[in-house]
Amino acid sequence: MSDNLSESLFKPQVLKRETSTLSNAKASQLQVVPHSTHGAWYRLLRRQLWAWQGVPALGTEALLSQIAVCQKTRTSELLDTVAGYQPGNWTYEWTQRAVHHQTKAKLAAEEGNSERAYDQHRIAFHCASIASFPHYRGDDSAASAQVIAHTNFVSAVAHHGTIYRQIKVPYEGRFISCNLLLPDTDSVKPVVVVSGSVDSIQSDYWPFYEKFLGPAGFAMLTVDIPGCGSNSRWHLKQDSTQLHMAVLNHLKNVPWVDSERVAMLGYRFGGNLAIRVGFLAPMQLKAIITIGSPVDHVYSSVQAFHDLPQMMRDCLANRFGEDSSYEDKLFYSARSLSLKTQGLLGSGKIQAPVLAMIIEDDELCPAQDAQLISSVSRCCEMKTLKNTQITDRLSGALNEATLWLQKHL
Template sequence: MKENLSEVLFKPRINVVETSTVSNSNAAQSTAIGQEEGRNWYRLLRREYWAWLGLDPIETERLFASIAMCDKPRTSELLDTIGGYQPGNWNYEWMQRAVGHQVKAKQAAEEGEQQQAYSEFLQASYSATVAAYPHFKGDDLATSAHALAHSNFVSAMEHSQYQCKIINVPIEGKQVPCYLHLPDTDSVKPVVLVSGGLDTIQTELYPFFERFLAPAGIAMLCIDLPGAGHCSHWKLQQDSSKIHLAVLDHLPEVPWVDHARVAMLGYRFAGNVAARLAFIASQRLRAVVTVGAPVDRLFTDIQRFQNLPQMYQDCLANRSGSNAGNTESLFYRCLPLSLKTQGILGGPRTKLPMFVVGRKNDAISPQTDISLLNMASSHCEVEMLKEVDSLENYNQIFTKVTHWLQKQL
């Protein structure tokens, strides 16, 4: 009897590093204390966001139940720390889901069902992306999941009505692959550089283009943050915008976009990068959007830093090449990431238009950070989201952001 695809490609393996231990030498001591919602999970469960990507919430809850009910040994008391690539392990469960969608996608493609193939390949890519979450360098299972996420994403783009080009940006003797999404190739397009948070990679940024930018006739160029995805060779440090500056340098060589009509949108930590670019690259950008950007308090208030969920501390440690086992040491290592400490915010304003999105009672981007960003530009708009995360929030804010970008570009 032939083994199915999951059995051939993804057989259980026990001797692999468990994700929570990759950048934290004290991972075994992790408890539910300090975790949101009083839950016993290491990872932040981004239910609404994953549903917004298009992943079925009911399937997701079933998957969470499989992990929670598993009785295999765990690294700590947290539910998603089962070691080894086996049932109950976070990566394993999500990869099985990804492979299931990949099988359906290939079957649809063979039957000439282009739209279904496109949808299933995207589902496979997003599922594999979540399997790798939070995308730690040094996590072998994440590396395998990234390969599946990217291959399925490329397959999805082959069935899409839109164009996707892989742009290899040269920086320090290396090539950084970035996805360039185009509504069409009939004319040169304005372009928005888009990056996500410390726990995000390029493959999950596509919905913003598909649902908002493409209908508006705007191209999107995705860029990974230092220490993550295709940019894992670089460490996250004070010069956090180095890779984005290299992209701006390379844009005149890209024939499909107008390098004189460029904006930057940064979600979460990428908002820190975007705000930095608003000052040091103001002549090369038309506008900047930040969404929930940590620009100061998180990196200068040690109590706020220590209260961060362990996964987020580990993300900062992993991206900067350090260990989260000593929170105080990690705090001082991250201190230079404050744009106020760098002297960028809190001084003279930039003339570049900025659109700042915040949320009340946000531990990562508090009101003081929103105020700093508001004062950073002489042409700034601020939009505050509802506290509760929801699909409505995502759609409303991206609709407003897109309309604003259209005016600037």
């Protein structure tokens, strides 16, 4: 991390644009929604997920309380909309916490305590990712936080003993940057390409490898969706898998993985992409796994789309390069993400076997989407996950996914 960046992270900057205003011209009109599951916050508070990733829960609650009681100017009624990069601002507070753990990690490394250095770097990169969340293009403070996240991610992986390679895939005169994780380089490994939700970045999926795929002997390659993270220079559009196709075509040039044994695991929106790749490039994938992945309803139903939390609609607008205040235009763009609208669902069968995991009473991937997914492959296994705590649900899903991959990859 450069000295200039480090200095800017600690120096408040009152004139920085507030995140909720970046993709919504009407952000100042946002109000607390009574009885809402996300309360008085703009961002979706993924407490359980963050705890599952290893971020200490008590520290999270203390930090959220600090943001909530801040008396500085906000751009709306919502608690996490403190304007400027300064105390009380979401990105500022989480960045300070990330740097705090980074400092602890460096001290541990100097003392020769690699295990503690790993643990502190891991907390640091997750905190930095939360600082950037929901990772809007055009958010300079979030972009700086992503640099901290990546720096600490690389350090954490090194202390963990996992082999890391950054894969640069040439595309349209630039490069798609992917993280490749390997248990060793003694032999080429079957590789699982992982992509996630519209509000996540690559480092968020480290637990997928650390706890499940790595111990099973798989390599894991993460790819940001278009419009997000390292792929923010490209807009999301109907051809949503353009970057993933380029990555898959490039795998034959990566010496550490077996390009003939490739699976794709998609969490939430990433599963939509995985199914699309399965239809468009049937010879590229040996297996596909989706977890709670919306393929039609939320993109084709006006009411379902309107019922999405404001942050999720803003997030899609940001990925498309649009303004969510133009609701009709945004819905029209979102319709292009429906695999049914694209004519893929019902048009044929994916050759690769599919394991589709559906979350009970899920608003993003309801029963009608589950029915559509069940028919995408001649070998499609459906699994319903109980709507319990995400820590149990996600761990159970990934454990089952790993066992399934060992049979099919």
